[in-house]
Amino acid sequence: MDPRKLLYFATVVEHGSFKKAAKHLNISQPALSTSMDRFERSLGEQLLKRGPTGVSPTQAGEILYAHARLIREELTLAERRVAQQDSKSDDMVVIGTLPSLIANIIPSAVCQWRTLHPDPTLRVIEKIQLELLISLVRGELDFIIAQTEWYGFMEGLRQRVLFRDRLYVLGRPDHPAFEKENVSFADLAQYPWVIQMIGRQRTLLEKLLAQEGVEMPTRLTECGSVNFLKTMVASSDSLAMLPESTVAADVHAGMLRPFDINGPLLHRDIAVIYRDETPLSAVGRDLVEAVANAGLKLASASLEPEPPHDDGPSNQV
Numbered sequence: 001m002d003p004r005k006l007l008y009f010a011t012v013v014e015h016g017s018f019k020k021a022a023k024h025l026n027i028s029q030p031a032l033s034t035s036m037d038r039f040e041r042s043l044g045e046q047l048l049k050r051g052p053t054g055v056s057p058t059q060a061g062e063i064l065y066a067h068a069r070l071i072r073e074e075l076t077l078a079e080r081r082v083a084q085q086d087s088k089s090d091d092m093v094v095i096g097t098l099p100s101l102i103a104n105i106i107p108s109a110v111c112q113w114r115t116l117h118p119d120p121t122l123r124v125i126e127k128i129q130l131e132l133l134i135s136l137v138r139g140e141l142d143f144i145i146a147q148t149e150w151y152g153f154m155e156g157l158r159q160r161v162l163f164r165d166r167l168y169v170l171g172r173p174d175h176p177a178f179e180k181e182n183v184s185f186a187d188l189a190q191y192p193w194v195i196q197m198i199g200r201q202r203t204l205l206e207k208l209l210a211q212e213g214v215e216m217p218t219r220l221t222e223c224g225s226v227n228f229l230k231t232m233v234a235s236s237d238s239l240a241m242l243p244e245s246t247v248a249a250d251v252h253a254g255m256l257r258p259f260d261i262n263g264p265l266l267h268r269d270i271a272v273i274y275r276d277e278t279p280l281s282a283v284g285r286d287l288v289e290a291v292a293n294a295g296l297k298l299a300s301a302s303l304e305p306e307p308p309h310d311d312g313p314s315n316q317v
Contacts, residue, residue, distance in 0.1 A: 001042070001043070002039065002042070003071070005035055005036070005038070005039040006039075006064075006068045006071065007068065007071075007072055008021070008025060008032060008035055008036065008039075009036060009039060009047060009048075009061075009064065009065070009068055010065055010068035010069055010072055011024055011025055012032070012036060012048065012055055013048075013055075013056075013057050013061065013065045013068075016054040016055055016056065017054050017055060018032055018033050018036075018055060036048060043064075045058075045060045045061075046058050046060065046061075047060055047061035047064060048061055049061075091117075091119065091120035091121070091283060092120060092121045092122075092123070093120055093121070093122050093123070093142055093281070093283055093284055093287060094122075094123040094125070094140070094141050094142050095122070095123070095124055095125065095141060095142060095143055095144065095145065095284075095287070096124075096125040096126070096127055096132040096135055096136065096141040096143075096144040096145070096146070097124065097125070097126060097132070097144065097145040097146065098126070098127075098128070098129065098132070098145070098146055098147070099126055099128070099225075099226050100165075100226060100242065100243045100245060100246045101145060101245055101246075101270070102124070102126050103226075103245075103246060103249075104245045104246065104248060104249070104294075104298065105145075105245045105270075105291060105294045105295055105298065106124060106145065106291065106294075108294040108297075108298075109287065109290035109291040109293070109294040110122065110124070110287070110290070112290040112293065112294065113286055113287045113290040116286055117283055117286060117287075120283055122287075125140075125141060128224075129146050129147055129149065132144045132146050132273075133146075133157075133273070136157070136273065136274070136275060137156065137157070137275070139275075139278075142274070142278070142280070142281070142284055143272055143273060143274035143280060143284060143288070144272070144273050144274075145162070145270065145271075145272055145273075145288075145291055146270070146271065146273055147268055147269065147270060147271070148161060148268075148269040148270075148271050149268070156275060156276050156277065157273055157274070157275060157276060158273070158274055158275075158276050159271040159272065159273045159274075160271055160272050160288075161269045161270070161271045162270055162271055162272055162288065162291055162292035162295055163269075163270055163292055163295030163296045163298075164267055164268070164269055164270070165243045165244055165245055165267070165268050165269075165270050165295065166243065166244050166262075166266055166267050166268075167204075167241045167242065167243050167244075167266040167267070167268065168241065168242060168243075168244060168247065168258040168259070168266070169188065169239060169240075169241055169258065169259045169261055169266075170233050170239065170240055170241070170242060170247060170251075170256045170257065170258055170259070171191075171233060171237075171238075171239050171256070171257055171259065172233060172234050172235070172236070172237075172255075172256065172257065173254060173255075173256070173257040175191075175237060175239075175257070176237070177191060177239075177259070178257065178259070183259055183260070183261060184212060184261070185208050185209050185211070185212050185214060185261070186209075186212040186213075186214045188239055188259070188261075189209055189214045189215070189216075189217050190217075191217070191219075191237050191238070191239050192217065192219035192220070192221065192236070192237055192238045192239070193205070193217045193219070193220050193221070193238060193239050193240065194220075194221040194222075194223065194228075194229050194232045194233065194238045194239075194240050195220070195221075195222055195223075195229075195240065195241065196222070196223065196224065196226075196229065201241060202222070204241070204265060205241065207265060208263070208265055208266075221238065226242065226246055229242060230242070230246075230247065230250060230255075230256065233256060234250075234255050234256060241266070243268070244298060245295070245298055248298060270295055272288045272291070
């Protein structure tokens with residue numbers, strides 16, 4: 001398969017016209033049409049349907065286009081990485097992390113790390129777990145701070161567990177479920193829930209409820225935003241599961257309240273994950289240690305809200 005013709009083919013599909021594609025590729029329209037005819041003959045398949053309104057891919061063409069697009073993206077990435085090789089100094093660190101760690105753990109770690117390394121440029125990228133792993137494999141990140149889940153999903157990676165984080169079931173402070181003693185997941189399933197749409201939360205909730213023989217809540221909202229989850233919980237009867245690192249400040253501020261409910265499924269390991277072929281630099285190792293310290297410090301703190309201060313008698317009416 002001629003790789004140049006493959007890229008030409010992708011351009012024709014995207015523009016839907018030989019004329020527009022030829023202009024984009026800076027070649028003549030007859031030359032492009034001839035090239036595509038030869039490409040189809042070499043594969044023994046019709047890839048393009050030509051009509052009065054333009055060009056569209058056949059079923060075989062759709063399949064080939066999906067691969068052609070990925071190949072082109074990899075070529076573009078390779079060109080960009082080569083071009084940026086000289087501009088990225090040894091002191092630049094590019095890391096990725098989860099949305100649930102970005103508000104507390106990572107800022108605390110960066111502040112600690114900066115006392116040792118005031119000069120290097122640091123780039124922090126926030127993505128969901130799967131996107132972090134893909135970006136790491138593609139060489140866009142030096143390392144990621146993420147869950148151990150899906151670690152074996154891709155080859156060529158190594159990990160080291162830094163700390164254990166706990167998931168809490170949360171409601172607003174005056175949620176009616178807090179009136180019940182020894183509340184269970186069967187009790188909580190009667191209320192609306194809001195969960196993250198990408199990741200393990202839906203599967204985890206199903207397992208927790210199945211242990212008590214309960215079906216998933218009928219009033220279920222899925223979203224991709226941690227802030228949306230917290231706002232829904234604070235302003236309605238909705239319940240959610242969020243990690244300690246995400247909600248500690250909200251709990252101490254009295255915006256959210258954790259239920260006294262625990263279990264092994266509500267604990268997760270947070271690790272540094274990096275490419276086997278690219279060990280951590282000295283600067284990167286110091287940042288990883290700062291993340292571990294920040295995570296361990298948070299894990300040792302209590303999530304119970306602080307009691308109200310007694311400032312003596314009030315003059316308010």
